[in-house]
Amino acid sequence: MREDICTLPVVDIFKEKCGCPICNMEFMLEERITDYILGAAMMEPDIRIKTNEEGFCKNHILKMYQKNAKLQLSLMLSTYINELKTNLLKNPKKAAETLNGCFICNRIKKGKENMINTLLINFENSSEFRKLAEDSEYFCPKHALELYNKAGKKYMKHYYKDFQKMVIEKAQSKLNSVYKNLLGFSKLYDYNFKNDKTLKENYEEGLLKSVEFLTGKK
Ligand SMILES: [Zn+2]
């Protein structure tokens, strides 16, 4: 598999300034890898060997099904199922590994790891990138903690504390606004605020926005 499929320019992701950059990174990697295995990779037999071996999670089988590549998907799944049938009889341990694994999840994880390393190096070495990262809309709590734990002296001699502070503060401020949205939304059901138009305008979508945030849909 070509290395560049699992790598995207980190700076471009931060230039988007919309949502959590690491959620966006995962989403973009997922799209790329899914398109790749249903496209160019069909011509690469070694990829088929790996997809048969590593399997697919439920989420990614559905994701591939939603793409417009039904023939490619049926061919890929048929060899996957065929190998699974054999392994169930002859090598149950291997079958269990395949059923609990996912080729796409594995590639996203690896690509993300490399890109986060680049991110940390950029933050340490470039004031321009530090400014760009600080301008991110927010970091979701899961990714803020992931970055917090990865920041350290290996890649960052001078700026790791600033970096840790920034990601946690951005996650915190996003959680404050989600909390405010939920409180505002629940007030819409309070009789005392029945005629409050501003409240309605501001918080009508409060629950939807919070659910979208918590499920990573936005
Ligand atoms: Zn995130």
Ligand SMILES: [Zn+2]
């Ligand atoms: Zn998966």
